[in-house]
Amino acid sequence: xxxxxxxxxxxxxxxxxxxxxxxxxxxxxxxxxxxxxxxxxxxxxxxxxxxxxxxxxxxxxxxxxxxxxxxxxxxxxxxxxxxxxxxxxxxxxxxxxxxxxxxxxxxxxxxxxxxxxxxxxxxxxxxxxxxxxxxxxxxxxxxxxxxxxxxxxxxxxxxxxxxxxxxxxxxxxxxxxxxxxxxxxxxxxxxxxxxxxxxxxxxxxxxxxxxxxxxxxxxxxxxxxxxxxxxxxxxxxxxxxxxxxxxxxxxxxxxxxxxxxxxxxxxxxxxxxxxxxxxxxxxxxxxxxxxxxxxxxxxxxxxxxxxxxxxxxxxxxxxxxxxxxxxxxxxxxxxxxxxxxxxxxxxxxxxxxxxxxxxxxxxxxxxxxxxxxxxxxxxxxxxxxxxxxxxxxxxxxxxxxxxxxxxxxxxxxxxxxxxxxxxxxxxxxxxxxxxx
Ligand code: SF4
Numbered sequence: 001x002x003x004x005x006x007x008x009x010x011x012x013x014x015x016x017x018x019x020x021x022x023x024x025x026x027x028x029x030x031x032x033x034x035x036x037x038x039x040x041x042x043x044x045x046x047x048x049x050x051x052x053x054x055x056x057x058x059x060x061x062x063x064x065x066x067x068x069x070x071x072x073x074x075x076x077x078x079x080x081x082x083x084x085x086x087x088x089x090x091x092x093x094x095x096x097x098x099x100x101x102x103x104x105x106x107x108x109x110x111x112x113x114x115x116x117x118x119x120x121x122x123x124x125x126x127x128x129x130x131x132x133x134x135x136x137x138x139x140x141x142x143x144x145x146x147x148x149x150x151x152x153x154x155x156x157x158x159x160x161x162x163x164x165x166x167x168x169x170x171x172x173x174x175x176x177x178x179x180x181x182x183x184x185x186x187x188x189x190x191x192x193x194x195x196x197x198x199x200x201x202x203x204x205x206x207x208x209x210x211x212x213x214x215x216x217x218x219x220x221x222x223x224x225x226x227x228x229x230x231x232x233x234x235x236x237x238x239x240x241x242x243x244x245x246x247x248x249x250x251x252x253x254x255x256x257x258x259x260x261x262x263x264x265x266x267x268x269x270x271x272x273x274x275x276x277x278x279x280x281x282x283x284x285x286x287x288x289x290x291x292x293x294x295x296x297x298x299x300x301x302x303x304x305x306x307x308x309x310x311x312x313x314x315x316x317x318x319x320x321x322x323x324x325x326x327x328x329x330x331x332x333x334x335x336x337x338x339x340x341x342x343x344x345x346x347x348x349x350x351x352x353x354x355x356x357x358x359x360x361x362x363x364x365x366x367x368x369x370x371x372x373x374x375x376x377x378x379x380x381x382x383x384x385x386x387x388x389x390x391x392x393x394x395x396x397x398x399x400x401x402x403x404x405x406x407x408x409x410x411x412x413x414x415x416x417x418x419x420x421x422x423x424x425x426x427x428x429x430x431x432x433x434x435x436x
Contacts (some may be wrong), residue, residue: 016223019215019256034220038208039074045195047206050081052162057152058086058115060103063167064312066217067209071165072111084111087155087164089148090119090145093234110227118155120147124301132235135309140235143300143314150297153288156203163196168207171214171248174259177266178244186271187278192265199280200288211257218403303364 003013006026014024018033025033043046048054056071058064068086075082086105091097101117108115121127124147132140156164173193180189191197198204209217221228251258278291285298292299302323303311309324 016219019219020213020260022256027145027233029221030223034212034216035073035077038212039078039196041211042080042208045206045210047165047196047208048082048163050128051083052081053083053085054162055085055087055116055152055156055159055161055164056089056113057164057166058104058107059167060088060100061167062217062226062228062230063209063214065103065107066105066221066228067165067167068111068113069224070220071208072113081189084113084407085159085161086111086113086115087152087159087184088115089151089155090121090127091144094129096231096233096235097128099231103227103229106227116155116159118151118158120151124153124297124304125145126236126304128300131304134304137235137237138406139313141237143304144235146296146300150286150288150295152205153203161162161203163198163206165206165208167209169209169212169214169217170259170263171245173207173210173266174262175241175244175248177262178248179241182244183240186247187276189269190271191264193263196259199289201282205331207229211260211263216407261372262345298370308363343426 004024007011008025008028008029010029012026012028013028016030017024018030023033054071056064056068058068068084071082071084074080075084085106088101090101104115104117107113119127122240128140128144133141135143152164159276176192177189180192182184195210196204196206220226248259248262255261274384280289281289281293282288283290283295283298284293286295287295288295290296299311303309306326308322308326326348
């Protein structure tokens with residue numbers, strides 16, 4: 001077959017056909033085109049400012065490896081003035097994440113960037129292996145995705161960076177547009193093509209690879225001989241996204257520009273005024289951004305810790321109902337213990353005073369006729385160890401504990417929360433009271 005000259009006219013022979021444009025290019029011109037397009041994406045989208053510190057969300061996979069490599073190249077070539085570092089999350093998936101983290105460590109050495117690794121075990125008290133053992137292979141990615149999102153926010157806050165750069169590529173975004181159309185999720189459809197996300201008070205996330213085709217990322221990594229990890233997660237499900245991906249790949253074969261066209265469609269969609277958009281606020285427990293009073297990570301963790309793993313799956317009204325039932329059950333159990341305890345310790349011996357000690361009567365008298373009844377000294381009753389054990393077990397505080405906790409919080413302000421972090425997603429205090 002006769003050699004095809006590189007389309008740029010550089011004089012070299014073409015080595016490849018660009019999946020995005022169909023151009024026949026030599027390796028060097030492909031590298032230049034690939035990197036320059038990302039540079040345009042960064043400058044046009046004003047993703048960074050000189051002097052910014054940027055955490056590259058690094059999984060060891062092709063996207064984040066290429067992202068770290070290209071950002072380092074462009075930072076040097078165009079003097080962005082960025083302080084780049086790597087941020088990795090260890091979900092605790094044996095046979096997958098433990099190996100891919102070794103690749104991230106190699107990236108750290110190759111690109112001379114600092115690396116911070118945060119684990120689910122340290123943040124939430126659970127590894128994904130343990131979560132899957134508890135919940136099975138369905139919905140595992142819901143837990144993983146929600147926890148990872150928050151873990152990245154936490155890591156970025158610890159590193160004190162200006163933004164997080166993620167490796168989402170054009171295929172990922174086009175898939176998400178398709179998925180949101182197929183699900184009729186208009187609120188997400190509106191947001192999913194944004195190149196920068198994050199509300200006021202949160203660390204923004206930017207997507208420098210937003211217009212970069214997955215196939216070109218693989219080509220770039222291959223020809224540059226970059227070290228990356230390509231094994232699929234052992235818990236990867238046959239999720240809905242997989243169908244959207246397959247559809248997109250089929251469409252790409254017929255018309256490669258469809259990826260850009262779908263992103264463009266998503267960007268230019270205008271959503272009716274009456275479509276309600278989530279209002280972002282701060283989670284009342286962990287203080288990270290949430291669209292609900294209690295964020296999804298805290299709800300999921302609560303479910304895991306209480307043996308109700310389905311708590312955060314599905315609608316929040318369902319979770320609320322489950323938790324109310326659970327709390328009512330626990331309260332009844334504690335009330336029963338209280339009753340038994342008071343009855344056995346009542347000095348009036350059987351003449352239990354309803355009006356004073358708020359205990360139930362013996363069925364004959366609503367009130368104790370004993371003028372010297374000491375049942376009313378409820379607060380002075382000796383501490384019932386069984387009740388305290390239950391309170392501790394269910395994470396319920398009694399009034400006195402809650403009062404002193406509130407005093408602590410008022411004294412320390414929000415900054416005190418991090419110092420007293422519990423092992424869970426709440427990031428706040430051990431043993432919060434349950435209320436949604
Ligand atoms: Fe987590 Fe699911 Fe991705 Fe595996 S496939 S890393 S479980 S989100």
